[in-house]
Amino acid sequence: MQIVIVLYDRVTALDAIGPYEVLSRMPGAEVVFAAVEAGTVRTDVGSLGLVADVALAAVPSPDVVLVPGGPGQMEQMEDGPLHAWLRAADATSTWTTSVCTGSLILAAAGLLRGRRATSHWLALEQLTGRGAEPAHERVVFDGKYVTAAGVSAGIDMALTLAGRIAGDEVAQTIQLGIEYDPQPPYAAGSAQSAPPHLVERLREASRFVLNG
Amino acid sequence: MQIVIVLYDRVTALDAIGPYEVLSRMPGAEVVFAAVEAGTVRTDVGSLGLVADVALAAVPSPDVVLVPGGPGQMEQMEDGPLHAWLRAADATSTWTTSVCTGSLILAAAGLLRGRRATSHWLALEQLTGRGAEPAHERVVFDGKYVTAAGVSAGIDMALTLAGRIAGDEVAQTIQLGIEYDPQPPYAAGSAQSAPPHLVERLREASRFVLNG
Numbered sequence: 564m565q566i567v568i569v570l571y572d573r574v575t576a577l578d579a580i581g582p583y584e585v586l587s588r589m590p591g592a593e594v595v596f597a598a599v600e601a602g603t604v605r606t607d608v609g610s611l612g613l614v615a616d617v618a619l620a621a622v623p624s625p626d627v628v629l630v631p632g633g634p635g636q637m638e639q640m641e642d643g644p645l646h647a648w649l650r651a652a653d654a655t656s657t658w659t660t661s662v663c664t665g666s667l668i669l670a671a672a673g674l675l676r677g678r679r680a681t682s683h684w685l686a687l688e689q690l691t692g693r694g695a696e697p698a699h700e701r702v703v704f705d706g707k708y709v710t711a712a713g714v715s716a717g718i719d720m721a722l723t724l725a726g727r728i729a730g731d732e733v734a735q736t737i738q739l740g741i742e743y744d745p746q747p748p749y750a751a752g753s754a755q756s757a758p759p760h761l762v763e764r765l766r767e768a769s770r771f772v773l774n775g
Numbered sequence: 776m777q778i779v780i781v782l783y784d785r786v787t788a789l790d791a792i793g794p795y796e797v798l799s800r801m802p803g804a805e806v807v808f809a810a811v812e813a814g815t816v817r818t819d820v821g822s823l824g825l826v827a828d829v830a831l832a833a834v835p836s837p838d839v840v841l842v843p844g845g846p847g848q849m850e851q852m853e854d855g856p857l858h859a860w861l862r863a864a865d866a867t868s869t870w871t872t873s874v875c876t877g878s879l880i881l882a883a884a885g886l887l888r889g890r891r892a893t894s895h896w897l898a899l900e901q902l903t904g905r906g907a908e909p910a911h912e913r914v915v916f917d918g919k920y921v922t923a924a925g926v927s928a929g930i931d932m933a934l935t936l937a938g939r940i941a942g943d944e945v946a947q948t949i950q951l952g953i954e955y956d957p958q959p960p961y962a963a964g965s966a967q968s969a970p971p972h973l974v975e976r977l978r979e980a981s982r983f984v985l986n987g
């Protein structure tokens with residue numbers, strides 16, 4: 564089973580690495596990091612280089628497509644080689660998936676029309692303009708389309724998907740292997756649970772980026 | 776504030792990327808990925824290349840040292856350039872930290888003598904032989920030494936550390952930004968919660984690796 568994780572400059576690292584850490588542990592899984600051109604991409608904050616080992620053209624028919632999000636998503640919204648690859652790969656994929664604002668790229672490529680989908684909480688409403696139906700949930704399955712909310716939600720999405728692909732026991736064993744027994748030190752992970760003034764402050768700070 | 780994340784071959788990606796995603800978002804933080812020699816390392820499963828932009832020698836005095844774990848930890852237990860760098864960096868660090876079996880490397884370098892520390896649940900007892908006191912907790916603070924349990928625990932550790940360094944509101948805003956509102960599809964993330972036969976199966980499968 565081939566899983567292609569799409570990379571591009573200013574991707575959010577955890578969007579890609581959370582699902583990678585889960586899905587790569589399924590028996591028989593081959594995870595390939597690919598970009599329009601092979602080479603190193605840089606993530607959105609600071610100094611992390613992630614290697615896209617191959618060009619997307621070299622992996623035309625993955626079983627699972629995964630598109631992570633991040634600020635660089637905004638440069639991936641126009642039709643072009645990435646969208647063309649996504650449409651072609653989607654035609655034969657078993658699962659087409661995204662994390663965070665990766666769903667906006669899938670939607671821009673025309674793959675989520677009429678589909679329920681999620682995204683980062685600050686970007687969720689943008690799905691509407693692209694023909695998808697925003698669902699305020701952490702992980703959304705609609706047929707073969709699976710979308711996750713912001714950044715860390717990719718871990719929950721991947722475990723759920725691993726269960727569908729390989730069965731509950733495989734997914735549970737992966738969860739145990741990565742000791743995913745989360746104990747966040749704060750209850751601040753959603754706009755509902757975080758202190759309201761912090762939600763408003765982040766919404767304001769993100770307005771320029773998200774509308775850019 | 777300079778944060779150095781140490782890379783080596785067969786590191787577990789999420790051990791490094793979880794804390795990176797959190798700590799890099801603190802105002803004023805500079806995260807540097809470094810290895811004994813600069814260049815690309817390959818992670819433990821599948822095909823991910825992570826770039827160590829600089830050699831450890833180029834960053835001798837970070838404020839925060841972070842050592843991730845992974846199967847490659849076993850090749851990092853002998854005294855040598857990494858241990859020498861860790862001891863020197865620790866002499867001036869504000870925080871010396873690890874995720875998963877990274878704590879075994881810190882212990883092997885002599886930095887956890889008499890300290891309470893945690894590690895991956897399958898490796899926890901190995902801390903004893905290196906002079907540390909194993910603590911079956913997800914995140915352990917002992918003075919400036921901060922250790923996290925397996926893989927995904929690095930996210931919880933980093934949020935807790937971000938709170939200590941930059942204050943609760945900064946840490947909560949980061950948690951909200953990465954939408955860390957975990958909803959695992961299974962209750963299988965610890966040896967206490969997972970189905971017992973899966974715990975035993977994973978323990979058996981890991982025995983060779985961990986004792987190797």
